[in-house]
Amino acid sequence: MYLYVGQLIKAIARSLLSFPSVTLLPTSFYNLFALAIVKPGLTHLVLRIVTASSQYEFLYNPSLPSEEEIVAHCVELSLPRGTPIHWTANALREAGVSDVQAARVFHAFTAEYYGCSIGYIAMEYIDGIDCDSNDVDLVAKAVQALIGLQAPPTATLGHIGGGTRSIVHSFFPEWLPNVDYRTDQDFYAHIHNIFKFLRIKFRGDISSHGRFLCPSDFNSGNFRKRTMEGGRLVVVVLDFRATCFMPLPFIEVALKKARDSFSQSVVEKITYPYGRSDDAKVLLSASGSLVQYGTRPVALPPGVSPRINSR
Numbered sequence: 023m024y025l026y027v028g029q030l031i032k033a034i035a036r037s038l039l040s041f042p043s044v045t046l047l048p049t050s051f052y053n054l055f056a057l058a059i060v061k062p063g064l065t066h067l068v069l070r071i072v073t074a075s076s077q078y079e080f081l082y083n084p085s086l087p088s089e090e091e092i093v094a095h096c097v098e099l100s101l102p103r104g105t106p107i108h109w110t111a112n113a114l115r116e117a118g119v120s121d122v123q124a125a126r127v128f129h130a131f132t133a134e135y136y137g138c139s140i141g142y143i144a145m146e147y148i149d150g151i152d153c154d155s156n157d158v159d160l161v162a163k164a165v166q167a168l169i170g171l172q173a174p175p176t177a178t179l180g181h182i183g184g185g186t187r188s189i190v191h192s193f194f195p196e197w198l199p200n201v202d203y204r205t206d207q208d209f210y211a212h213i214h215n216i217f218k219f220l221r222i223k224f225r226g227d228i229s230s231h232g233r234f235l236c237p238s239d240f241n242s243g244n245f246r247k248r249t250m251e252g253g254r255l256v257v258v259v260l261d262f263r264a265t266c267f268m269p270l271p272f273i274e275v276a277l278k279k280a281r282d283s284f285s286q287s288v289v290e291k292i293t294y295p296y297g298r299s300d301d302a303k304v305l306l307s308a309s310g311s312l313v314q315y316g317t318r319p320v321a322l323p324p325g326v327s328p329r330i331n332s333r
Contacts, residue, residue, distance in 0.1 A: 106262040109182045110235065113171045122167040123258045148258045150248030155284055157257075161245045162291035164257040165237060170295050173233040173267040179206050180266050187329075190264045191272055192238040192279045193309045197264060200329045201319045211323035217304065219321035220311045226301050228269050234295070236268035238276040240285035270295075274302035275309060 111124040126146040153161050180188035186203035194200075203209045210229040217224040244261040277289045312320070319328045 106182050106265055107259075110168070110171065110259065110262065110265075113235075114167060117167070117171065119167045121254070121256050122164045123256055124262075125258055125260060148246050148248060148260065150246040150258065153242045153245040153247055153257070155242070155287075157242070157245070157247060158284065158287045159291065160247060160255070160257050161240065161242065161284075162288045164245055164259055165240060165288060166292055168235050168237055168259065168265070169273050169292070171235040173235070177233070177267055179203075179209055179233065179268060181262075182267065189266055189268070190238065191236065191266060191268060192264075192276050193272060193305060193312075195313055195315070195317050197238060198317065199319060200317055201322065202327050202329050204326070208323060208326045212319075212321065212326065213305075213308075215321035215323055216308055216312070220308055222304060222308055222311075224301075224304050226304075228271070228301065231269040231271055231299075231301070232296075233267050234270055234273060235265060236273045236276055237265040238279075239264040240280055240288050241282070242284050271299040271302040271305055274299060275305045278302075278306060279309070 107124050108126070111126055114122055114124060125148055174182075179186045180203075181190075186206050186209050187201070189199055189203070189209065190197050191199075199209075199212070201208075201212060203212070206229070213228050214224070239261065241261075244259065246258045246260055248256050248258060250256055274294060277292055277294075280286050280289045322328065
């Protein structure tokens with residue numbers, strides 16, 4: 023019997039890290055897997071592990087702090103303000119959304135291992151059940167709440183606190199621009215250059231649109247349902263790797279590029295927060311044409327460099 027790579031990684035993690043309960047949060051970005059190391063009733067500890075060239079190996083970090091050390095450290099600290107999950111949790115509460123939540127983050131940090139930066143997040147343990155094909159309505163309600171959250175006036179595009187270079191969006195092949203954007207203006211200039219490069223007529227201005235929280239990954243595993251006191255059902259959003267602040271038309275692009283049947287079923291139930299945009303149609307056309315160039319960035323503006331590790 024053959025094990026899927028995810029099952030194998032979980033088995034190895036249980037053995038090497040001596041944790042009885044391990045949940046795999048798979049992601050294709052940067053060849054990373056996120057392992058949720060669970061202490062029931064207290065926290066998730068999410069460990070990003072860099073995979074080796076073989077899909078059946080991963081880089082084990084022997085300097086991983088113990089659960090007790092991390093939890094003790096978290097108690098002494100206030101919640102970090104620079105994480106997308108933390109901002110979203112606060113924004114949902116301020117918007118009066120009670121049936122959609124984001125897991126609370128207690129601490130986030132990085133540690134170097136042989137020149138590779140490994141990121142750790144200590145976050146709230148969500149006691150619930152992953153959503154499945156029977157929960158399309160619940161997940162659609164959660165996505166609807168997320169895309170209605172407007173970015174703070176001082177925030178850049180991309181992950182909150184991560185700068186414009188942190189953008190992850192399904193507009194790009196494999197969802198990564200592979201560009202070191204210095205500012206939002208670099209991103210806007212790049213998008214307009216892409217239109218020219220692909221000979222797509224566009225007379226609008228992408229920068230004129232408001233910026234909102236934009237999820238690109240509607241996989242059912244990114245949402246967990248939990249039953250609160252009184253039997254009230256709440257959906258908790260777990261994975262924010264592909265959730266960024268983006269100009270409004272990019273929300274419609276992300277929704278229309280949903281790939282699997284579950285995501286497509288969710289999207290069918292979404293109402294666009296500010297109506298549909300002709301700019302989204304142009305962006306969808308450009309996104310489809312970019313596929314032929316692979317992950318190599320094209321049409322970069324002057325002074326903007328490709329990311330060194332782009333393929």
